[in-house]
Amino acid sequence: MMARPTRNKRMLCMAVVIFVVSLLLMFYWTHFAYGFNRGFGDTQRVLSLPASSLLHREDWPGHNLDDRHPSNVPCVVHYLWCADAKKKFQFKDYLSLLSALHILRPLTLVLHYNYLPASDDYDSWFLTLKESLPNLQLKKLPDSYVSCGSEVMLDMMLGFLAPEGGVFLGQGVILTRAPAQFHTTPFSFHFAASAYKTQGVVFAKQGFKDRATRQHYLKKIVSAPATCVSEKSYNEANYQSDVVCLSYSDSILYPKDIMFSSTPFAELARWLFYGKRAPVKIQKDPNNLIPRITHFIKLKGGGSYSNTLTFRQFLGVLSALYVGGFHHVYFHAEGTPEGRWWQELQKENVTWVKIARISSVYSNPVGNVAHVSDVLRFLTLYKYGGAYQDCDVLWLSRVNDSLLACPAVLSFDWVIRGRYPEQINNGVMLSHRHSEWMGLYLETFKDYRDRDWLYNSCFVTYKMFEKYPELVCLERRLQVICHLGICHPAWHENYRVSDKSRVPTPPFTFDDTNAIHVTQPKNIPSLSSPETLKKGDDFFGKIGRMILDKSGRMHLLD
Structure with missing residues (x-):
């Protein structure tokens, strides 16, 4: 006779547990599970941009009301x-x-x-x-x-x-x-x-x-x-x-x-x-150019990390010096670079800089290694100026002085995401030391979202451009991003496509862009060694041989 109440209590406890677990799952999904798709759904958080007053605008006689004195007209x-x-x-x-x-x-x-x-x-x-x-x-x-x-x-x-x-x-x-x-x-x-x-x-x-x-x-x-x-x-x-x-x-x-x-x-x-009537004028100064130095950042993360400089990374350094027109390369890494290709660079203007890895930004924990790199690249450019390039970037043409006259330079990404008219990719960037753009951007990390792959690196960057267009040059030809064998020149009409699109690459030449940025695959056969480069007859093989030729190292293919 006593078993029934006990059984009822057990069923009630199970119901309570299920209810609590459901609430926890809903909370997790609502707050943390957006991942790659962040920005497609509704959110009640405004993008964190440096504050500026909406109340102040330059006076425009004949347009705005003369309200210098109180009146009986309801305000x-x-x-x-x-x-x-x-x-x-x-x-x-x-x-x-x-x-x-x-x-x-x-x-x-x-x-x-x-x-x-x-x-x-x-x-x-x-x-x-x-x-x-x-x-x-x-x-x-x-x-x-x-x-x-x-x-x-x-x-x-x-x-x-x-x-x-x-x-x-x-x-x-x-x-x-x-x-x-x-x-x-x-x-x-x-x-x-x-x-x-x-x-x-x-x-x-x-x-x-x-x-x-x-x-x-x-x-x-x-x-x-x-x-x-x-x-x-x-x-x-x-x-x-x-x-x-x-x-x-x-x-x-x-x-x-x-x-x-x-x-x-x-x-x-x-x-x-913007508070001003005149067309936006980017603050260029031809007498004060961005320094011709470039920065690599290589961090430990994942099972594939090695201090050994790969042949492809070696080509990236050479391309900066002999093609992009940079005078010095700073290789920021946690460990001392090593291997044949690092030794090959010892007579070049290349310096290893031991980097201090960060664990937080504005007291927000930073766990993902890609996000650690995001923060460090902006800190580095703010401190030193110059260029930043991902380790998978190769320069194809010299960066002109007219571009270096800009306060900062970024370029566009190719993937259609949500309602954004365009997006910015920070795999290649140029900036003056202590540029206002970089300083303001660093402030946006006050709203850092570690579980959101795109929020701080892509979405916030574009909203920054909308708010402060006079502080940055967006150059469509700074880089061409290539993904899974298809390249996306941002100066072509309708270059933005779905990340699942397999539309062939529109034609372009080395002189059409400053750099090529291959995000996937990480291993390009024709750029993996001198032997594969010598045999490679694809577009990347041509790039690799051009870099060796301009750097006087064609003998490496013998």
């Missing part, structure tokens, strides 16, 4: 975000909200939402706003369902203005200037020619508490002709001075699209995003 903007739960807050949406911030300069910016905007590692614009704007308020729309672009939703938005006045800005609209009548006209508006009745802006100098006045304003808005224009219309000559707002579609816009463009829209977008 509140009501912004509408109405979309399904999966919709991302993209760059155009970011510009829309920034236009309200910088043109109207409100004391309070209220974002009304049905679902908070979704974010991921790239589209983290909304998270940036939340962390950067002290005057941003979030308010959920009433639970009752109202169609997002409907007249009923517009009426609801007017209801927020009714008590005291203020400004309503609809989704899909970017303000271009403060209207001249903002301080004088009791009620004015500008809307787009769109099926979405909320795609516009309303200025109310004072409240309108009776329902009849609100209905009168609603009918007036709905029946009025469109005065918000498209981006294309805004770019027409001598047209901008009459425009208060422009409407935008779901077409994708990236910061790279506005950096150097001369269109009026690009000027407006730069002012909103």
Whole structure:
């Protein structure tokens, strides 16, 4: 008779254990198991970039409001975000909200939402706003369902203005200037020619508490002709001075699209995003060149490590000295390099530097050897300047002085990942000593993610470029990355493909690029020894023989 309660207790204990284990697995999967695919799913963490104020922009007379003295015009903007739960807050949406911030300069910016905007590692614009704007308020729309672009939703938005006045800005609209009548006209508006009745802006100098006045304003808005224009219309000559707002579609816009463009829209977008109207100008100095030295880093990690310098690494060092145009090579390693090929280099300008391996960055443990190398290469370039090259890089042509005039130089990766328009590969880099770019990048390791293969090395680097484009040159011809027998010249159209793509390599020559970077396979038969190089008739064999020829070592093939 006593067995049944005991059995029930056992079943209850088992259920509790299963529940706890399930929670632990969910926690692990949510926080640690993104691995290689990080950036494809949603995240509620903004990319950690060095801080800069969103509140300050250079003054633009005639565009931003003259608010040097308090007035009775309500300093509140009501912004509408109405979309399904999966919709991302993209760059155009970011510009829309920034236009309200910088043109109207409100004391309070209220974002009304049905679902908070979704974010991921790239589209983290909304998270940036939340962390950067002290005057941003979030308010959920009433639970009752109202169609997002409907007249009923517009009426609801007017209801927020009714008590005291203020400004309503609809989704899909970017303000271009403060209207001249903002301080004088009791009620004015500008809307787009769109099926979405909320795609516009309303200025109310004072409240309108009776329902009849609100209905009168609603009918007036709905029946009025469109005065918000498209981006294309805004770019027409001598047209901008009459425009208060422009409407935008779901077409994708990236910061790279506005950096150097001369269109009026690009000027407006730069002012909103960067705080300056002029096209981005990279801080080049032809009288102060990046030093012609290069750094290798070789760390212990995995079962294949050896102090012995391989023939392929030997070719990499020679290529830097005799092809890339570098005057000295620094080989940073934990152990003293050895072997035939290291001895062959003793009469060259090559120096072994014993490297101190790190175990953490900003107190974050660094376990993966590839990530240890990532941190060390940026620290090394910040301290010494010059070039960094992975051990699997071969130089194919001399680096021109015009490139060395840049503050820092990086190049693109080829794999399509998530919503990133492009990515940066740090297998080949150039930088001045103590460059601002390298210093700012090192700060991003405060948000270091050891289990995420791509986050700090690829994703953060590109977001850094978007934020500080004047501090770095992105050179498509700095390197060509080759993976599993296929090379990806970044200057070719549609060079970005899936990592599973087997599209053949577009043709290119040695003079088309500075370096070739073979990420996989690690063992290239024609570059494994002088014997295989002599017989190798493939592209890599030609590269190896060119390096030996320019370094005066063709006798090694005899």
